[in-house]
Amino acid sequence: MEELKRAVAKEALKFIEDDMVVGLGTGSTTAYFIEYLGKLIMEEELEDVYGVPTSYQARLLALEYGVPVVNLDEVDAIDIAVDGADEVDPYLNLIKGRGAALTMEKIIEYRAGTFLVLVDESKLVERLGQKMPVPIEVIPAAWRAIAEELEVFNATAELRMASKKDGPVVTENGNFILDARFHRIDDPLDLEIELNNIPGVVENGIFADIADIVLVGTREGVKRMER
Numbered sequence: 001m002e003e004l005k006r007a008v009a010k011e012a013l014k015f016i017e018d019d020m021v022v023g024l025g026t027g028s029t030t031a032y033f034i035e036y037l038g039k040l041i042m043e044e045e046l047e048d049v050y051g052v053p054t055s056y057q058a059r060l061l062a063l064e065y066g067v068p069v070v071n072l073d074e075v076d077a078i079d080i081a082v083d084g085a086d087e088v089d090p091y092l093n094l095i096k097g098r099g100a101a102l103t104m105e106k107i108i109e110y111r112a113g114t115f116l117v118l119v120d121e122s123k124l125v126e127r128l129g130q131k132m133p134v135p136i137e138v139i140p141a142a143w144r145a146i147a148e149e150l151e152v153f154n155a156t157a158e159l160r161m162a163s164k165k166d167g168p169v170v171t172e173n174g175n176f177i178l179d180a181r182f183h184r185i186d187d188p189l190d191l192e193i194e195l196n197n198i199p200g201v202v203e204n205g206i207f208a209d210i211a212d213i214v215l216v217g218t219r220e221g222v223k224r225m226e227r
Ligand SMILES: O=C(CO)[C@H](O)[C@H](O)COP(=O)(O)O
Pocket: 025, 026, 027, 028, 029, 030, 083, 084, 085, 086, 095, 096, 097, 098, 099, 100, 101, 102, 105
């Protein structure tokens, strides 16, 4: 699996050119991409490339591997954003947010001229929600009210607990994450909008209609899905 992740991360470098501002995603696949991008910058094969990190993880990796970092409010535009995903359906709708960075990821990826997604073949599903719950970032005081509200959607929600900290995961925005399992997601775009309408929801991990290209690492090589 690590080999497949490395292969898509390498392939993604072909999309990066001099003078680009690049959104840097979060997760293990994007970590390889940031490492390889840093190498090209250090070897001066790419010039004047800047990264806009979607998380502390992306920021730290960029600093470690030599990708110059800028903040979202310092750039006029983002040429391309590169990030992983937890599920991809045949229409290029995604579930993201296992790393709890979904809000900043969506802000940056929505703004990018091209959103390039890197996955291995285990992430491909026929229908979103088949394997993974939908992460929802919520204002802490509202977590229980929102979990109850989700019953209207026929979903069961669990407060995500931390593993190296007592209590819940706290996002980089100071919020909690609910992982919601839906009985069936027929219309990802509609559900994405509906979830964001619940008071107290900051953002949710359905990324419908936003990915432009998905690179899929398979045992037969890297395949490309495009709209
Ligand atoms: O959405 C994410 C983080 O919030 C990640 O991009 C997603 O979880 C995929 O991660 P990985 O490449 O480690 O499988």
